Amino acid sequence: MNNSDLLYKRLKKLIAVWLLLTCWNSDLINQQVLVESRIVSPVKDPLVTQSFSTSHKGYDIIDKFNNRKVYSIVRCRIVDKGFTGNKSPYLTCYDFNNQMYYKYIHISSDLVINQILDSGDIIGNYNNEGNSIGFHLHLEVYDNKNNYDKESVNKWKM
Numbered sequence: 001m002n003n004s005d006l007l008y009k010r011l012k013k014l015i016a017v018w019l020l021l022t023c024w025n026s027d028l029i030n031q032q033v034l035v036e037s038r039i040v041s042p043v044k045d046p047l048v049t050q051s052f053s054t055s056h057k058g059y060d061i062i063d064k065f066n067n068r069k070v071y072s073i074v075r076c077r078i079v080d081k082g083f084t085g086n087k088s089p090y091l092t093c094y095d096f097n098n099q100m101y102y103k104y105i106h107i108s109s110d111l112v113i114n115q116i117l118d119s120g121d122i123i124g125n126y127n128n129e130g131n132s133i134g135f136h137l138h139l140e141v142y143d144n145k146n147n148y149d150k151e152s153v154n155k156w157k158m
Contacts, residue, residue, distance in 0.1 A: 042073050042137060047063070076094055077115070077117070080092035088132065099143065101144075103140040105138035107123065107125065
């Protein structure tokens with residue numbers, strides 16, 4: 001990526017943040033700031049170690065080659081960050097384009113709420129904190145009505 005591409009990408013992010021801060025309750029946000037989202041895998045070389053079930057409301061994913069970097073699945077805005085009831089660090093992103101939430105659990109991240117991410121941006125690293133028996137990313141996908149969407153993972157071809 002050359003300097004002008006990098007400058008353009010940074011300028012685009014600054015404009016998106018400015019729009020979020022100045023037009024928070026406006027209809028401009030969801031369609032003009034966060035448009036066209038390509039879907040990428042949350043880890044580079046994914047391996048699902050535990051699938052969605054009635055007792056497990058998400059997917060446990062590791063990188064086959066132990067690269068612990070976690071990537072934004074789509075273009076989104078960080079809407080929540082903290083710790084679950086069992087002390088697992090998490091970060092939740094909202095995809096305006098598809099109106100879906102992506103909750104990344106067992107993740108170390110320096111990102112902040114309201115930050116805009118492009119698909120493929122590094123969110124942080126998955127870890128072993130909280131209720132966990134090994135390093136992994138626990139990923140939950142749900143819609144605006146808090147319904148889990150287990151079919152979305154098929155889009156990442158894991």
